[in-house]
Amino acid sequence: MSRLPFVPEQWPALLVLAIFLALPPLLSESSYLFFMLNIIALNALVVLGLNLLIGSTGQVSLGHAAFYGLGAYVSAIASTTFQWPLPAAFFLSLLFVAVTSFLLALPTLRLEGHYLVMATLGFNIIVSILLGQMENLTGGPSGFPGIPRLHAGGLDVASDVRFYCIIWLLFLLLFAGTLNLTESRLGRAFQAIHEKELTAKALGIHTYRYKVSTFVLSAVYAGVAGFCYAHYVTFISPKSFDIFHSVQVVTMVVLGGMGSMWGGLAGAALLTCLPTWLHRFEDLHVLLYGLILMGVLVFLPQGLIPSLHRAAASLPRVVPSRKACGHEHSKTAGVLPVSEGSPALLQEFSPNGANPSVIAHHHGHAPVLRLEEVSVSFGGLQALCNVSFEVFPGEVVALIGPNGAGKTTLLNAISGLLRPDSGEIIHAGARITNLPPHRVAAMGVGRTFQAVQVYERLTVLQNVLLGLHVEGRSSFFSSMFRTPFERGEEQSLKAKGLGFLRQFALGEKSHVPAVQLSLLEQKLLELARALALSPSLLLLDEPAGGLNPRESGVLMHAVEMLRKKGMGIILVEHDMNVVMQLADRVVVLQYGCCIASGTPERIQKDPRVIAAYLGSGGLRH
Amino acid sequence: MLISLAPQFFFSGITNGSIYALIALGYCLIQNATGLVNFAQGDFVMIGAMIMISLYNGANMPMPLAFLTAVAGTAVVGMALERGPLRLSRNRDTLTLVMVTVGASISFRGSSMLIWGKSDHIFPAFGGESPIFLLKAAILPQSLWILGLSLLVLAMLYVFFQRTLLGKAMRAAADNPFGASLIGIPVSRVVALAFALSGGLGAMAGILITPITSMNYDAGLMLGLKGFAAGILGGYGSAAGAVVGGLLLGILEAFGAGFISSAYKDAVAFLILLIILFVKPAGLFGSVRVRRL
Numbered sequence: 001m002s003r004l005p006f007v008p009e010q011w012p013a014l015l016v017l018a019i020f021l022a023l024p025p026l027l028s029e030s031s032y033l034f035f036m037l038n039i040i041a042l043n044a045l046v047v048l049g050l051n052l053l054i055g056s057t058g059q060v061s062l063g064h065a066a067f068y069g070l071g072a073y074v075s076a077i078a079s080t081t082f083q084w085p086l087p088a089a090f091f092l093s094l095l096f097v098a099v100t101s102f103l104l105a106l107p108t109l110r111l112e113g114h115y116l117v118m119a120t121l122g123f124n125i126i127v128s129i130l131l132g133q134m135e136n137l138t139g140g141p142s143g144f145p146g147i148p149r150l151h152a153g154g155l156d157v158a159s160d161v162r163f164y165c166i167i168w169l170l171f172l173l174l175f176a177g178t179l180n181l182t183e184s185r186l187g188r189a190f191q192a193i194h195e196k197e198l199t200a201k202a203l204g205i206h207t208y209r210y211k212v213s214t215f216v217l218s219a220v221y222a223g224v225a226g227f228c229y230a231h232y233v234t235f236i237s238p239k240s241f242d243i244f245h246s247v248q249v250v251t252m253v254v255l256g257g258m259g260s261m262w263g264g265l266a267g268a269a270l271l272t273c274l275p276t277w278l279h280r281f282e283d284l285h286v287l288l289y290g291l292i293l294m295g296v297l298v299f300l301p302q303g304l305i306p307s308l309h310r311a312a313a314s315l316p317r318v319v320p321s322r323k324a325c326g327h328e329h330s331k332t333a334g335v336l337p338v339s340e341g342s343p344a345l346l347q348e349f350s351p352n353g354a355n356p357s358v359i360a361h362h363h364g365h366a367p368v369l370r371l372e373e374v375s376v377s378f379g380g381l382q383a384l385c386n387v388s389f390e391v392f393p394g395e396v397v398a399l400i401g402p403n404g405a406g407k408t409t410l411l412n413a414i415s416g417l418l419r420p421d422s423g424e425i426i427h428a429g430a431r432i433t434n435l436p437p438h439r440v441a442a443m444g445v446g447r448t449f450q451a452v453q454v455y456e457r458l459t460v461l462q463n464v465l466l467g468l469h470v471e472g473r474s475s476f477f478s479s480m481f482r483t484p485f486e487r488g489e490e491q492s493l494k495a496k497g498l499g500f501l502r503q504f505a506l507g508e509k510s511h512v513p514a515v516q517l518s519l520l521e522q523k524l525l526e527l528a529r530a531l532a533l534s535p536s537l538l539l540l541d542e543p544a545g546g547l548n549p550r551e552s553g554v555l556m557h558a559v560e561m562l563r564k565k566g567m568g569i570i571l572v573e574h575d576m577n578v579v580m581q582l583a584d585r586v587v588v589l590q591y592g593c594c595i596a597s598g599t600p601e602r603i604q605k606d607p608r609v610i611a612a613y614l615g616s617g618g619l620r621h
Numbered sequence: 622m623l624i625s626l627a628p629q630f631f632f633s634g635i636t637n638g639s640i641y642a643l644i645a646l647g648y649c650l651i652q653n654a655t656g657l658v659n660f661a662q663g664d665f666v667m668i669g670a671m672i673m674i675s676l677y678n679g680a681n682m683p684m685p686l687a688f689l690t691a692v693a694g695t696a697v698v699g700m701a702l703e704r705g706p707l708r709l710s711r712n713r714d715t716l717t718l719v720m721v722t723v724g725a726s727i728s729f730r731g732s733s734m735l736i737w738g739k740s741d742h743i744f745p746a747f748g749g750e751s752p753i754f755l756l757k758a759a760i761l762p763q764s765l766w767i768l769g770l771s772l773l774v775l776a777m778l779y780v781f782f783q784r785t786l787l788g789k790a791m792r793a794a795a796d797n798p799f800g801a802s803l804i805g806i807p808v809s810r811v812v813a814l815a816f817a818l819s820g821g822l823g824a825m826a827g828i829l830i831t832p833i834t835s836m837n838y839d840a841g842l843m844l845g846l847k848g849f850a851a852g853i854l855g856g857y858g859s860a861a862g863a864v865v866g867g868l869l870l871g872i873l874e875a876f877g878a879g880f881i882s883s884a885y886k887d888a889v890a891f892l893i894l895l896i897i898l899f900v901k902p903a904g905l906f907g908s909v910r911v912r913r914l
Contacts, residue, residue, distance in 0.1 A: 060716060107899040117658075118853055119898045122891040125846065129888040243846070247660075247723055254720045287731025294724030297717055298710045 006481050008179040013262070014172065021168050025161055034160035036273065038232065041167040042225045044268035047252045048171075048178055048261065049221030055182060055259040056190030056214040057109070062246045063120030066127035067097050067219040069241025071226025073131060073138055076147045076236060081137075086151065090227055097223030098216050105215040110208060116215075124243045131238035143237030150231045163232050170228070174221065177480040179261060184479035184486060185465070185472045185493070190214065192455055192466050194259075199453040202415055204441035204470035204533060213476065255296055257303025266304050366429060368393050368537050368568035369414070374423035376406075376413055376592075383409045385592045386423070391537065391568040396559065398571045398583035398600075402612060405589040407572045408450055411539045414570075415447050416440040428536055442470045446530030447539035450572075452522045454529075456515035460506055463514050463525055464497040467532025471496075500528045504558065520551040527558060537568045544575045556582055580604070588612065628758035630875040636764040636833070638871020639771040643826040644848025645855065645863035646778070647819035652858045653795035654815035656715060660722040661702060662823055663845015664729035669695040669824020670836040671733055674742045684747070692824045698729075699820020700813050708809075726842075733838035746832035767829045774825065775864060782860075791815065843887065850894040856904030865905060 008014065024037060046064050053061060074096045078089035108119040132141045139145070150157040150166065157163050181187055192200040193207045200207050230236050248271065256267025274292065278285035300307045367390040376384040384406045391397050399407050412418045414425055416437035425433045432440050441447075446467075455463050472493060474486040501507045504524040509517065514525060523543060530538060540559065544552035556578055563569060563582075573579050579586060579600065586603040588596040590612045596603055603609055644666060651659045672694045676687035706721050748762030782788040794801040794811040802808045826844070827836065834840075847870065852858075855866025870890055877889030897904060 111902050115898055115902055118849075119895060121846070122850065122894040122898070125891045126888050126895070129885065129891075133884045133888075244842075251720060251723065254717060258716065283735055284731070286734055287728055290724050290726070290728030290731050294706050294721055294728060297712075297721045297724060298706050302712065 049218030065245035071223030072230035101219030263305030401589035446535035634872035634875030642867025663841035665823025666827035667841030670827035695824030856906035862906030
C-alpha cells in the first residue's frame, strides 16, 4: 500500500481515522453534532500548519488566527462585494495570505531567538484592529453577512453534513500530504533545523529558506481553513480572528504534543469541544477551561499523544523487545574497532564518494584551501590577526595553540559561520570568503565540532542522510505527493548513507537513536556525516577530545584513511600524540596570530611555541 | 490646530507610558529570572486594581492602606503562580511553561469574573478631579500621581538592585543561575521573589490607571500586551529599556492617535512593535545574543 504515490507510511492509522470519520453521517442527523465536527476540522487544519512550523523552526506563531481571518475576509469580500466566482476568490485569498506571511517571515526568520512569536502577535492585533475599523470594506465589528455557500458546478454545499464530507476529506488529504512531507528528505532537514540550526547550516541545509517556506505553507493552511469557514457559516466577524483565537490554536498544538501531527488533531478536537461542555457551568466555564489547560500542561509532560505513546511503550512487552535487546548487545562488542585490529574500518571507502575535483587536485598541486590574511575581531578583541596558510589535497594541517588562541574561530570563519573582517578564503580555486555556511558546505567543506553535534533524537542513518541532503533534489511538491521520483531518490540516498555507515562500522546501528551511541561512535558518526557531503576539505575540531588512547587510535586511523583518499584536512587538536602522528604540517596560533608553522619535528623545538605553551612563568598546559 | 494640542498629547502619552513602563518592568524581572514570557502579567494589573476596588469601595479601607494591601496581595498571587503550576510542571521546556502562564491567565480572568462580575469598576482619583493647566494642556492630578509614584518605584528598584545584597544576589542569579547557586544564593527563592515583585509592579500599574480608564475582568490583556510591546521596543530583558520603551510607546501612541485616528490607537503600538522587530530586533537597549559552538 505505502508503495503507491501519495500514500503515507502511516496509512493504516489514516485508514482507521477515515473509517471512523465515515460513521457519523451513517449514524446521526444532528446538525449540531456536524457543526461541532466541522469546526474541529477547521481548527485541526490550522493546527496542522502550526505543527509543521514548530517542527521545522521550533518557533511558534501567535498570528495564525490573523491568516485564518485574512483567508476568510479576502474571499468574502471578493465573492460577495465584487461578485467574483468562488475559485477566483479562493486563489486570491490564498495569494493574499501567502504574500503577507512571506513579507512577515522575511525579516523575522533571519534572526535566531523568539522574534517570530512577537512579530506574529503584533501582526495579529493589527489585523484584528483593521478588520474592525475598515467598516466600508469589512463591515466593521458587527460583521460581514451574506457570504455565498461553497458550490461547485451543480453541487451546493447547503447542509452541515455535506460540508462535513468536504472539509474532512480536505483535511485527510492535507494531513496525508503533511505526513509525507515530514517523513521526506525535507522533513528530516526540518527536524535538524529545529534541533541544531547551526549544525544544519554546516551540513549545507538552507535553513532560512526552509523556515520561510514552512511559515508561508503553514499560513496558507490557515488561509484555506479561513476560506472554508467563511463560505460555511456565511457570516464572519473580527471577534473570531483575534489574538485569543491564535492563543487557542497554539494551545491545541501544545496540548496535543508539539510537532506531533496526530497530537494536533487530538488537541483540536478536545479544545474545540471543551468550551461547549463547560458552558453548562455558566460563569464557571472560563475558570474551569484555564484550570484544565494548566493541569494538562503541568502533569502531561509531552502533551497528550506523545504521553500516551510513552505510556503504551512502558507497558511490559513480552517477546519481541527482549529479542531485539539481545540482538543489539551481541553486536556492540564487535562494533568498536580496535586500533591495530581494524583493517575493516574504511577499507571499502570508495573513491566515487569523494568529489572528483579532489582527485584532480590531488594529482596536480593546487591548494584545496588558501587563507590570505584572514582577520576576525569581536568588539575590541582581535580573535584572528592576518592568518595565512594553505592546505593541499591529501595533506593534514594541524592547528594548535593555547585555549582562546582562535582555532575554532578560524574553522568557523572558513565554514562561513562568521564573517572575517578582512582577508580572503579560497577553496579549490573559488572565493568563499563571505558565503553563507550552507553554500560553503555544499561546495565541499565538511566539518566536525568540538562538542559533538549529532542529532540525538534522530537515528544514526538519519544523521548521515542529513549529510546527503544537498545531494537530494526532491521539492516540497514531490515530497508531499511522495512521487515515484522522490521514493527512488530516497531509496538511493539511504543505500548510500548505509554505505558510509558501514565504512565506520556503524552499519549495525543504523536504526538506533544517535543519543545511544558512545562518544567514539558519535564522533565517527559525525565524521561519516561530514563525508556524506563529498568534501574536498575536512575541518576536524578536536576529534580526539574526551577519547581514551585506544579510542583516539581508532579515530586517527580513520583520519589517516581519509587523507589517503586525497582530502585536505585541518585538524584542531590538543593531544600532541595525535598531532605528531597525523600532521604533515603544524600551524601554531597564539592570541589570534600565527606564531609558527612547519613540520611537527621543527615545531616541537621552536622556542616561541615552547614559550606559548609553557609560558615564561609557570606551567600552562 | 493639531500642533497646539501637542503638549496635551505629550502629557497623556507619558501618563500611559509610565503605566506601560511598570508593566514592562514586570515582564523584564521574570524574563531575567527565568527566561519566560509571563502571559499572566496583564492579569496581575487587573487583579491589583480589583483588590483595591474591594478594599476601598467595599471595605472602606483608607486609600493608602488599601493601595499597599492590594499591591502586597497581588505579589502573593504572583508568587503563588511560580510556586504552584510553574514549579510543579514536569516539562521544563520554555514553550510549555509559557503556555502554563497562558492557562494561568485564563484562570485568573475566570476567577475575577466570578468574584467581581463582568461590569466595569472604578474608584476616585487620588488627588481629585479638577485638572491643572500647564502649557495649555489639561493635566489630571492622577497623572501627576502616576508619574511621581512610577519615578519613586523606579528609584527604589534601582537602589534595591544596585545597593542591597539581596538585589545583587537577584542580578547574579539572573545572570548565571548555576554559578549563583554554587556560591550559596538560593536561586529558587530569588525566582519566587522576582514573580512577587512583578506581581506588585503590575498591581501598582492597575491601581494607578483605574481612576482614569476604569477596570474590568478582561482589561488586563490589552494592558499586558502593550507592556510587552514596550519591553520589546526598549530591548526585552533590559530594565532601562523597559522604562524608556514604555514612555516612548505611550508618547508615540498618543501622537499617533491624535494625528491619525484614535480608532487606530492600539494598532499604532503594535505597528511600532513590528517596525522595531524588523529594523532593530534587539530593541533600543538590548544586545543580540551570540551563539557559540
